[in-house]
Amino acid sequence: MKLTNKTVILLILLIAIILRFINYFDIPFTHDEFSAMFRLNFDSFSELIEKGVKIDGHPAGIQVFLYYWTKLFGYQEWIVKLPFAIFGIISVYIIYLIGTKWFNETVGLLSAAYIGSIQFTIMYSQIARLYISGMFFSLLMIYYWSNLMMNPHKNFNRNSLLFIISTSLCTYNHHFSLLFAAIVGISGVFYIQRKYLIKYVISGITRCAFKI
Secondary structure, eight states: OOOOHHHHHHHHHHHHHHHHHTTGGGOOOOHHHHHHHTTOOOSSHHHIIIIIITTTOSOSHHHHHHHHHHHHHOSOHHHHHHHHHHHHHHHHHHHHHHHHHHTOHHHHHHHHHHHHHSHHHHHHTTSOSTTHHHHHHHHHHHHHHHHHHHOTTSSHHHHHHHHHHHHHHHHHHOHHHHHHHHHHHHHHHHHSOGGGHHHHHHHHHHHHHHHO
């Protein structure tokens, strides 16, 4: 029986899910996670920023997310790690979309298979820190940036808005994803079709305003 590309990507996603959830409920917190967890026990958002974020030096995004996530759902290891496992799984599909858009479906499938199965991405999908989220937000940004570069005439405002949102998430996630977002944003000035340049620059200014 001949497998279709749709079937193959579903199989890749299934394997990615299995690999990330093997012994999932037995995975303990790492030292890095404990460091973040110890900086969540505050009574107010302002106290979280002053005593839980500023002393760490990273952008506030993930620490703020964990603060509210644990308030809602608790501190059990599997609960805290769950969003990051989901980030890792969705990243597999996004890299497939990017590879298909930039090259072809074969490249998309190979990229998804690689990201879905290598130890590096599996491990960080099981750690509730800002590394796999950085990959997820960066890939999301690249997807909408690619739409703007390759098909600016199609849903420009929608893609621009989603590009701004995903870029802002990058900036609040980690210094490295912030730097990557800046490089990608500046690169777009040279790749965007000339008649869309002004609109693209305006979206960049809006993006900077979000960061401020």
